[in-house]
Amino acid sequence: MNLSVGRLLNRRGTDGSIAVASTTRVVNNDDVVERRRAALRLVDRHLSKSNFKLALSLLKNLHRQSSPFRLRGFAAAKQVPRRVSSVEQLHLSVTETSDLQSLLDAILDSIESGLQSCVTGEVDDLYLEDDIVEHKQVVQHEAGHFLVGYLLGVLPKKYRFSSMEDENVDASVKFVGFEFLTELDDVVLSNNTLHEVKAGHAHQASKRQLSSTVLGKFACVIVGGLVAEHLAFGYSKGHLGDVEKLDRVLKWLQFTEEEANTLTRWAALNTLTILYRHSKARSVLAEAMLHGRSIGYCIDTIESNLNHQNI
Known part of the structure; x- marks a missing residue:
C-alpha cells in the first residue's frame, strides 16, 4: 500500500x-x-x-506529528466517562452488552476476592498448575498491563518474566509516571491501617495527593492484568498482588470505602472496554513480550495491530 x-x-x-x-x-x-x-x-x-x-x-x-508514521495509539484510547458505572449505559448491542456485563461481574468478583485475601492474609495459589497454561497466562496478564498503559499515555519502561523452568513465577511491567509507588516501599499495611516505617513521616504520606488523571490511569493499568486474563481464559489467578497494591494506594490517599469502590468499578469497566476493542493487538503483543522483544518493538507491534477505527 x-x-x-x-x-x-x-x-x-x-x-x-x-x-x-x-x-x-x-x-x-x-x-x-x-x-x-x-x-x-x-x-x-x-x-x-x-x-x-x-x-x-x-x-x-x-x-x-501529522506524518504517516505517527503513533496513533499512544494516549488515544477512547475512555468510559467517569459518571458511567454500568455496561448498559454504554448503549452497545444486545450481544456486546451481555458479554461485557458477564465479564465485568467476573472481574469485580476477582477484585473482591483479592481484597478479602488481603484482609484475611490468605494468599491464593498463583499459577501452580499446568506449566504451559501458567506461562501463557502470565504473559497475557503482563501484556494487559502494557497495552492499557500505552493506550492511556503511560510509557512502559521495562518488563520481565521468569522462565518456564522457574518454580516461582515472577513477572512485572514498570511504567514512567508511577514513581509515587516508591513512596509506598516505606509503608506497611496492618489491620487495614497504614503505618509509616520511617518515624516522623506518617502524616506526610497519608496526605500525599495524586491528580485525578494520574490516579485514574494507575487504577486502569493495575487492573489491566486481571482483565486481560479474564478475556483470554475466562478467569484470573494472578491478580492478588495488583489488587493489594491498588488497595494500599487508595488507603494511602485516605479514600473512603465508597470512593474506592466507585473508582475501582469505573477502572474495571474502562479497562475492559479498551482491551475488548483491541483483542488482536493484545494477543500479538503478548507473543512479542513472550520472546523478550524491546519496548520499541512492542509499541510497533501494538500500532500495527490496533483497531484504528475505534481506538
Missing part, C-alpha cells in the same frame, strides 16, 4: 524572497513502517540509558 503525502517546498529567489510550492510525493507503506521503527529504536536507546523523560517526550512527539 502506498500513501500520498502533500509537502510544501520552500525556495529562495534571487531577491531573497521565499516562494512556497506544493508538491505531492508517494510514500511506500514499508518506508512508513521503517521510519516508525527507527524512531522507536531511539526510544529504546533512551530507555536503556534510563533517560525516561526523553523517551516519553519523543513518544509524545511521535504521537502529535
Whole structure:
C-alpha cells in the first residue's frame, strides 16, 4: 500500500524572497513502517540509558506529528466517562452488552476476592498448575498491563518474566509516571491501617495527593492484568498482588470505602472496554513480550495491530 503525502517546498529567489510550492510525493507503506521503527529504536536507546523523560517526550512527539508514521495509539484510547458505572449505559448491542456485563461481574468478583485475601492474609495459589497454561497466562496478564498503559499515555519502561523452568513465577511491567509507588516501599499495611516505617513521616504520606488523571490511569493499568486474563481464559489467578497494591494506594490517599469502590468499578469497566476493542493487538503483543522483544518493538507491534477505527 502506498500513501500520498502533500509537502510544501520552500525556495529562495534571487531577491531573497521565499516562494512556497506544493508538491505531492508517494510514500511506500514499508518506508512508513521503517521510519516508525527507527524512531522507536531511539526510544529504546533512551530507555536503556534510563533517560525516561526523553523517551516519553519523543513518544509524545511521535504521537502529535501529522506524518504517516505517527503513533496513533499512544494516549488515544477512547475512555468510559467517569459518571458511567454500568455496561448498559454504554448503549452497545444486545450481544456486546451481555458479554461485557458477564465479564465485568467476573472481574469485580476477582477484585473482591483479592481484597478479602488481603484482609484475611490468605494468599491464593498463583499459577501452580499446568506449566504451559501458567506461562501463557502470565504473559497475557503482563501484556494487559502494557497495552492499557500505552493506550492511556503511560510509557512502559521495562518488563520481565521468569522462565518456564522457574518454580516461582515472577513477572512485572514498570511504567514512567508511577514513581509515587516508591513512596509506598516505606509503608506497611496492618489491620487495614497504614503505618509509616520511617518515624516522623506518617502524616506526610497519608496526605500525599495524586491528580485525578494520574490516579485514574494507575487504577486502569493495575487492573489491566486481571482483565486481560479474564478475556483470554475466562478467569484470573494472578491478580492478588495488583489488587493489594491498588488497595494500599487508595488507603494511602485516605479514600473512603465508597470512593474506592466507585473508582475501582469505573477502572474495571474502562479497562475492559479498551482491551475488548483491541483483542488482536493484545494477543500479538503478548507473543512479542513472550520472546523478550524491546519496548520499541512492542509499541510497533501494538500500532500495527490496533483497531484504528475505534481506538
